[in-house]
Amino acid sequence: MKKKILIQTTDLSLSFPSASGKLQILNSVNFSLFEEETVALVGPSGSGKSSLLMLLGGLEDSESGSIIVNGSEITKLSEDQLTNLRKNTIGIIFQSFHLIPTITALDNVSIPLELAGYLNVKNRAIEILNEVGLEKRLNHFPSQLSGGEQQRVAIARALAIKPKIILADEPTGNLDQNTGLKIIDLLFSLNKKNKSSLVIVTHSTELAKKCQRQVKLENGKTIESHR
Amino acid sequence: MSNLSIIKFAFKDLRGGLSKFWIFFICLFFGVLTISSIGTFRESIKEGLQTEASEILGGDISLTLAYRGASSDELNEIKKISSSFTEVITFRSMVSTIDIGDEYNQALVQVKSVDQKYPLIGKVTIEPEISIKEALKKSGDNYGILVENNLLEQLNLEVGSNLKLGESLYKIRGTMSSIPDIGSNGFSLGSKVIVDTNSLKNSGLLKQGTLFETNYYLKISNNKDLEAVKSLFLKKFYGKGFRWRDTRNPAPGIEAVVNRLYFFLTILGMSGLIIGGVGVSTSVTSYLNIKRGTIATLKTIGATNSILTRIYLIQILAMSFVGTSLGAITGSYLLKLAEPSLNAVIPFPLKVEVFIQPILISLILGTLISLIFSLIPLFNFCDKKITDLYRSHSINSRLELPNLRQLLYMFGLIFTLIIIILLISPDITLALWFIFGSIFSFIILNLMSLFLKHSTKKLITTNKINKMLSLKLALASIGSENGENKSVLLSIGIGLIILATMGQIEKNLQFTLTNDIPKKAPLYFLIDIQKNQKESLIDSLKEKNLISDIKTAPMLRGFITKINNKDVSELKIDHWALRGDRGITYENKPTTAEKITKGEWWPSNYEGPPLVSFAQNEASELGLKIGDTITVNILGRDLTGTIYSFREVNFATMGINFLMVFNPSALINAPHTNIATIYAPKKYETEIIKIITQKFPNVTSVSVGETVKKVKDIILKSSLIIKWCAALIIFLGFFVIIGALSTSEQNRIFESSILKTLGASKKIILLSILLRSVIIGSFAGLVAIILGAIMSWVVISYFLNSEFSFFVSSAIWITLTGIFISLITSTFFAIKPINSKPAKILKTID
Secondary structure, three states, X not given: OOOOEEEEEEEEEEEEEEOOEEEEEEEEEEEEEEXXXXXXXXXXXXXXXXXXXXXXXXXXXXXXXXXXXXXXXXXXXXXXXXXXXXXXXXXXXXXOOOOOOOOOHHHHHHHHHHHOOXXXXXXXXXXXXXXXXXXXOOOOOHHHOOHHHHHHHHHHHHHOOOOOEEEEEOOOOOOOHHXXXXXXXXXXXXXXXXXXXXXXXXXXXXXXXXOOEEEEXXXXXXXXXXX | OOHHHHHHXXXXXXXXXXXHHHHHHHHHHXXXXXXXXXHHHHHHHHHHHHHOHHHHHOOOEEEEEEOOOOOHHHHHHHHHHOOEEEEEEEEEEEEXXXXXXOEOOEEEEEEEEEOOOOOOOOOOEEEOOOOHHHHHOOEXXXXXXXXXXXXXXXXXXXXXXXXXXXXXXXXXXXXXXXXXXXXXXXXXXXXXXXEEHHHHOXXXXXXXXXXXXXXXXXXXXXXXXXXXXXXXXXXXXXXXXXXEEEOOXXXXXXXXXXXXXXXXXXXXXHHHHHHHXXXXXXXXXXXXXXXXXXXXXXHHOOOOHHHHHHHHHHHHHHHHHHHHXXXXXXXXXXXXXXXXXXXXXXXXXXXXXXXHHHHHHHHXXXXXXXXXXXXXXXXXXXXXXXXXXXXXXXXXXXXXXXXXXXXXXXXXXXXXXXXXXXXXXXXXXXXXXXXXXXXXXXXXXXHHHHHHHHHHHHHOOOHHHHOOHHHHHHHHHHOOOOOHHHHHHHHXXXXXXXXXXXXXXXXXXXHHHHHHHHHHOOOEEEEEEOHHHHHHHHHHHHHOOOOOEEEEEEEEEEEEEEEOOEEHHHHOOOOHHHXXXXXXXXXXXXXOOOEEEEEOOOOOXXXXXXXXXXXXXXXXXXXXXXXXXXXXXXXXXXXXXXXXXXXXXXXXXXXXXXXXXXXXXXXXXOOOEEXXXXXXXHHHHHHHHXXXXXXXXXXXXXXXXXXXXXXXXXXXXXXXXXXXXXXXXXXXXXXXXXXXXXXXXXXXXXXXXXXXXXXXXXXXXXXXXXXXXXXXHHHHHHHHHHHHHHHHHHHHHHHOXXXXXXXXXXXXXXXXXXXXXXXXXXXXXXXXXXXXXXXXXXXXXX
16 A cells, blocks of 8 residues: 655755855755654664654754655745644654653643643553653652663654654664663564654664664755665 | 643742852842831831821921910811811020030020910920929929930030020029920021020010910820811911921921932832843843753754743742842841841931831832843843754853843833832932933943953954963953853943042032132121111121121011912922911012012112012022012911012022012011121130120020031931941942852863963963953942932932032042952952862863
């Protein structure tokens, strides 16, 4: 069965001003993501991988080009419209976890559910935290959790709303190798269970190989390869 | 997300970052405490006046007549409406000591002549403890007199000494430390003395035309309606010259002074709160800066700007509530603690309680200031892009302007604040000037801060500066984007503007009182000169060549009752000329000191209907034209005159100046006395006064120098209050600066570590920090001098109607204060950066 395209970019460009002139990060990038697909964004440092991920999540404004996410042209959406799109469709996982330090693990996972208007927020949050193996850490604050545990909370938070798209920016970047492997396994299994699409930025070739497709970025352009 | 969830999250999220709010608390707490204490002080005085209204007034009702006592009809009516009453006559006079060898002293006194029923309410505290009857009764040849302690000191006398008042001799039977009916005392030039009215029969005082007031203090039964009684009495004796006061407003003079003082101190308190607002803004910016990660994450997972704004607004409001309510309540209770000390110092009753109104007003003002100064950083952070929030970890001082909707919220809050200030002000014009001045100062300081930032950025590229490393570092710091310099400049700037304005006003007032007046002013004012004494008085003084000049004029007193046949009470004009009685005279021709500005003088020996020449400035203020009619009540009779001319009159010369001059035929036959001004060298003062008191004991001499000194003392005491308030403002400013500097301390430690790594010595780093503070302090001082000069010029020229002079010494002092504050705070915060270990700092950051 032909899978639906969830993300499509056309001639996407991004640049930043700098003291020595314009710095071109992405140059007419064309990218697509299908339903239930896993894609790795790879490339050397400074190639624009994270920038592309931020653009796909509506966290960054492009210079030119189009980005269609789940049927909506997001370059034309307002800040609030983008927020609404994210809270219903996209889950984002960061390298630095970005948990809210002043609330517990349970509250960190509850918030996106409340924002999305879920009923039975607490039950769902407990359910997803159990799935990531943190049933005994529900009322711990982020400062009381290890790096791996914090990333699990971040994964739970991203998947709580059952998003169609998960964007992960070097999710194991701040973790040791063993922990990183466990996190990746967890991420992939939950992604499969959720039937969501996953775009993951990574430097790790092993992780990249786990994905169905790898997209390499070099000098702001994409070079695609299949697994 | 439901509102309840938003509130719950807001309070949970407060955990991380409460420490950033300490400056926020202090600024709001002290700012609100000041306003709350001032408001409680005013309410306490009002409550004290109300609770002890009868005692302050001397009765339930006070009726006053000028120049005469009540007729038998009037007395009968007074007896009818009251259960009891007492008669008290007040006037100024001279007392003198009996010759003791070469010693001869005299003093101006305020005489209170009482009957047997005095005091009707309250008591006179006498030392030694004797009753007032005992103190004043005739014993042997002499009646007794009660005096104040300062008179004994002034005349070098003691209890038991003799004192001459008019032609009569009195024995000092005791001193009085407190008397009831303070509401009727007003501003007194001389010390108070009390005598029995019977004793004045042979004193030669209280002759026809002498300036005296007869007060009747009445007690009425509880169930009488004061307004009804007043209405009937005044209707029956309309135009007879009665002035009515009752317990509903026992001391309008005191209340007016207190209201002015309250307004003035509240303005100073508000200035402190505005400085506090700068601290609030810095605190909120600093707090939101550590929350940038949380804000970014919330945006990522679906929180809109509206939700974010609500979350952090709830936090700000919660912190504001704690700070303002603690400040408001503490301010109120602080006054309670100070009540015993205040009662010992303040001459009218103070009844301190917890009053809701000042607490509420200070709470509202504090909350509004907190919101106004928090909204811009709040809107900025909530509107920032997610990637900007995640990427940068330093405070960005380049705050963007809010959008239209956000600006409307801001203006709405500012407008509400303005309305509240206007509502609590007794003087709308002054309040509007304060508001305008504050907004103007704020805008100018912000613009100047921008100017300083941009010009220092340009300066550091010049060749000369390149060679001076410390100066270059100082200028670079001022031109940087971290924003602390703006907060420092704002808080020092506002404090110094207030000091500069107050300083120039104070200097101008002192200059007017001490320098201009004595050169042109007379040595003495003489009042109550009988018609048949005038010539002999002039001859006696001229005979011994003691005086260079003497001017005389007939003197009557009356109060304006109508303008163009309309009652002044219906005209709703608030002008000093319409409050109380005024001096009135008559002249055949204008004196050389006066210039006719409009109209003309009446012909010599004119005997037609009464004509009036009015003082030009006051006529303009009252809206009078040539041809208008003025009705004055003199000695219980109405006299209506047509305005025939306007005169230029300068009351500041302290010569003989009258608001109204009538043609002679209108008043020459009315009972009156004369006044005179004596111009003489000060060395002849004692001899002049000796002649007057010995030969003309009924004539009262008022020393112009002593009067000026007394007014100067009052101004000096008032300026002490100003200085205390200014100190409080500077104190608040300190905290704001500390807050701003502590927020960016880590940046400075980092910069210092890098510089040390590159070879900069501690001396260079310290010098750059000190130079920066000198530049900012000087700049703030300069701005303050200019704005302070403008604002004080407005106050002196338009509100005090005086000539403005700029005082350089005050200006220099202001600049030095600015530099000093900046230096002290910067030096304190230079310690850590200078002593930091580069490896420790740079390794941690890596």
